[in-house]
Amino acid sequence: MTSLPPTRDATEALRKATTLIEALPWLQEFHGKTVVIKYGGHAMTDEALRPAFAQDVAFLRYAGLRPVVVHGGGPQINAQLDRLGIESSFKAGLRVTTPETMDVVRMVLVGQVSREVVGMLNQHGAFGVGMSGEDARLFTAERKPAIVDGEPVDIGQVGEIVEVDAGAVRSLLDDGRIPVISSIARGDDGVVYNVNADTAAGALAVALQATKLIVLTDVDGLYADWPPTGDPGGVIARLTAAELEKMLPDLSAGMVPKMEACLRAVRGGVPQAHVLDGRIAHSLLLEIFTDEGIGTMVVPA
Numbered sequence: 001m002t003s004l005p006p007t008r009d010a011t012e013a014l015r016k017a018t019t020l021i022e023a024l025p026w027l028q029e030f031h032g033k034t035v036v037i038k039y040g041g042h043a044m045t046d047e048a049l050r051p052a053f054a055q056d057v058a059f060l061r062y063a064g065l066r067p068v069v070v071h072g073g074g075p076q077i078n079a080q081l082d083r084l085g086i087e088s089s090f091k092a093g094l095r096v097t098t099p100e101t102m103d104v105v106r107m108v109l110v111g112q113v114s115r116e117v118v119g120m121l122n123q124h125g126a127f128g129v130g131m132s133g134e135d136a137r138l139f140t141a142e143r144k145p146a147i148v149d150g151e152p153v154d155i156g157q158v159g160e161i162v163e164v165d166a167g168a169v170r171s172l173l174d175d176g177r178i179p180v181i182s183s184i185a186r187g188d189d190g191v192v193y194n195v196n197a198d199t200a201a202g203a204l205a206v207a208l209q210a211t212k213l214i215v216l217t218d219v220d221g222l223y224a225d226w227p228p229t230g231d232p233g234g235v236i237a238r239l240t241a242a243e244l245e246k247m248l249p250d251l252s253a254g255m256v257p258k259m260e261a262c263l264r265a266v267r268g269g270v271p272q273a274h275v276l277d278g279r280i281a282h283s284l285l286l287e288i289f290t291d292e293g294i295g296t297m298v299v300p301a
């Protein structure tokens with residue numbers, strides 16, 4: 001014979017069921033939809049949070065969405081350059097990339113970070129497949145100077161994506177896989193380029209006509225004032241493409257490629273682009289499946 005659970009357990013069970021039911025309309029809305037997730041190098045530095053990220057992405061896949069991960073790796077590249085005694089600097093948020101630096105960037109992103117993300121995802125099923133932007137001509141890039149004080153400055157093998165052939169990514173998605181993309185691209189000039197991962201995620205979201213672009217980083221969203229003033233309402237919850245375009249010239253380094261990627265995405269037909277705090281466990285699920293949403297959301301108008 002089993003007895004009824006005590007009232008406290010019943011309340012807890014109801015709370016859990018309510019959370020699941022809250023997800024129902026979102027499960028219906030997003031079933032079969034593509035979501036591009038930029039997993040930032042800073043967001044992945046916390047060991048304890050990495051399994052939660054992998055669980056969230058696997059959850060999306062099991063819930064019937066089509067997640068695509070574009071990973072970063074700035075801090076991991078810095079660590080390897082330090083080990084090798086190679087100096088590195090950034091201009092307008094982009095790494096100055098000599099041929100020697102490029103070798104390290106490619107090795108770390110494709111050979112190390114991608115492998116780790118794929119390995120984490122595959123603990124939950126045979127889903128993760130790594131792809132460099134060079135594979136199947138996913139990304140074609142052209143040399144891109146940094147704009148410093150309104151002037152173009154050469155920063156070496158840094159590329160801007162000029163063409164996306166997402167056919168191989170679509171095939172993987174159709175096969176039920178989770179593509180894990182490294183932001184390296186080849187140019188028609190035969191040169192291999194270092195592409196900022198936010199930029200790559202934005203371009204891919206447009207090519208796939210994703211339902212959402214989600215950028216996971218190490219801050220709780222876009223602050224109206226940076227550094228933050230301590231105002232609890234400092235994070236902008238929602239802004240339009242036009243509002244974001246006005247803010248862009250005043251943004252500081254780390255946020256520039258992220259917000260440019262969000263702008264490119266929504267202007268290119270992606271209905272929503274988000275910047276979320278990857279330091280909060282399960283922030284992806286909270287954003288997609290709860291009524292409140294979190295972080296900063298950019299919408300076309």
Ligand SMILES: Nc1ncnc2c1ncn2[C@@H]1O[C@H](COP(=O)(O)OP(=O)(O)O)[C@@H](O)[C@H]1O
Nearest residue numbers: 040041042217218219221222223226252254255
């Ligand atoms: N207006 C702003 N709002 C939020 N963060 C900002 C802002 N301006 C600059 N930042 C900085 O941008 C950083 C995120 O960019 P970055 O370090 O390149 O992260 P990632 O490795 O995730 O790409 C934040 O940690 C913060 O220091």
Ligand SMILES: CC(=O)N[C@@H](CCC(=O)OP(=O)(O)O)C(=O)O
Nearest residue numbers: 041072073074094095195196197
């Ligand atoms: C051109 C450029 O800056 N490329 C980046 C690529 C990695 C990246 O974007 O990583 P995060 O998302 O972790 O910053 C770099 O070399 O660091």
